[in-house]
Amino acid sequence: MKAEKILNISVDCVVFGYDVNTKSLNVLLINRFLESKGEVLVDDYVLTGYHVYTHETLDETATRVLKELTGLTNQYKKQFKAFGNPDRLTNEKDLLWIKNEEFNTRTITIAYYFLLKTEDVSLNNGNDKATWFPVNDLPILGFDHNTIIQEAYEDLKEKCLSEPIIFKLLPDKFTINDVQDLYESILGIEIDNRNFRRKLINKKYIIALDEKQVGVSKRPAQLYMFSLDIYNKMFQKNYLISI
Structure with missing residues (x-):
């Protein structure tokens, strides 16, 4: 039986990776690309995420999303906030993407962040053009993902002083x-x-x-x-x- 997704509930994952060679804290982003009749409509970056399936818990969705992108499981993860502002998906490019993907403009996302080593991730497979970006030098992002990343980063800074993460x-x-x-x-x-x-x-x-x-x-x-x-x-x- 095909899994049924909940069209207005999603999980977005901020994947933090540390590169010991460059001494850089990075975020793993995927390319969001949409064209029509040879015209590029959307070409930016977003967090990896997906809708929650009806049979899944939120944690299971987050784990699935990370595994599909990186092949990794059992990484440190933390659910840190839900994002549900009515206007979070109303940018022109976001609306074009939503229409193409056929999901709800009033989607609420539950955000997680993961911690891993950049060397543990192979970026040579998949069509998402996943790329590491320094957390303080991010590209143009879709949706409200810049806000999500910055709030995850603030939580990480606080958490790293109180837990051995x-x-x-x-x-x-x-x-x-x-x-x-x-x-x-x-x-x-x-x-x-x-x-x-x-x-x-x-x-x-x-x-x-x-x-x-x-x-x-x-x-x-x-x-x-x-x-x-x-x-x-x-x-x-x-x-x-x-x-």
Whole structure:
């Protein structure tokens, strides 16, 4: 039996990815393209999303949407807000797209954000021309997706100071500088290196490994790992680190 979609309820996913090489926090967007009789009517970018099927929970829809785009499952996800302003889909290009796709102009979307590593995503397949864009340098976006991204980003900045979610964006083994670079990328600030290092290595859930970096031209740095088990035993809603 073909799945039946709810035409006025959708899920939109803000997929955050961190690139350890460029030290950049990025958002994964797909190309929205529509032409008629050789004339380009719509050519911009949007978040990945889709209507909720009648048999699905919202979480199941979000997980399905992410898997269809990236092939990934079991990534950190958070439902952070519903967007339902009556005029959220009334831009001229949005109306052309809605008419072509045959869904309701009064669609309410439930927004999620996901955290993953850019290196874990292959962008070589699919017709959506999925592309990573720096969170602070986004292209022209359709619908109200710029608003959704900015609200997700603000939530992420707040959440990363109270929960250990940044480790979802780092390799399993990392340096102290890797952690500092990620915090600086998310928060958009410079952090005192010496003070940050001292505070971080004193956290019992940051485990020093008997390993160092390999394949680097400079002096190899000490590698560490994050222990979620130790963190859970020690804390309940406590600040991960003061900056």
